Amino acid sequence: MCLGIPGEVISIHDERGVKIGVVRIGGVLREVIIAVENVKPGDYVIVHAGVAIEKIDEKELKELTELLSEAGFI
Numbered sequence: 057m058c059l060g061i062p063g064e065v066i067s068i069h070d071e072r073g074v075k076i077g078v079v080r081i082g083g084v085l086r087e088v089i090i091a092v093e094n095v096k097p098g099d100y101v102i103v104h105a106g107v108a109i110e111k112i113d114e115k116e117l118k119e120l121t122e123l124l125s126e127a128g129f130i
Contacts, residue, residue, distance in 0.1 A: 059129065060102035060109060062117050065090075067097055079103060082130055 063081035068090060070076070075090035081103060089107045100117045101108035112120070124130045 058104060060104040061124070061130075062100055062112065062120050063088075063103050063108075065095055065097050065099045065101060065108070068095065077101075077108060079108065 061081055063079035063086070066078040066080055066085065068075055068077045075095075077088055077090045077095065078085050079088050079101065080086075086103070086106075088101075088103050090101075091107050091109055092101065092111050095101060095108065095111055100112045100114065102110040102112060102120075121130065
């Protein structure tokens with residue numbers, strides 16, 4: 057099973073043609089590859105294996121966070 061974790065994009069920079077974002081996941085800042093379009097600081101993304109694979113809105117963030125919490129993942 058693969059698990060994507062939601063996080064908030066704090067900043068984005070370009071590193072040799074690759075978009076790298078600093079994302080806050082559970083209070084911890086991580087650098088991830090941004091693999092989706094139209095992401096900016098303040099947006100929420102799903103991160104899997106160090107890659108932001110999907111942009112989500114605040115409603116999806118809340119629902120996903122509740123599910124992950126109930127399942128004991130966060």
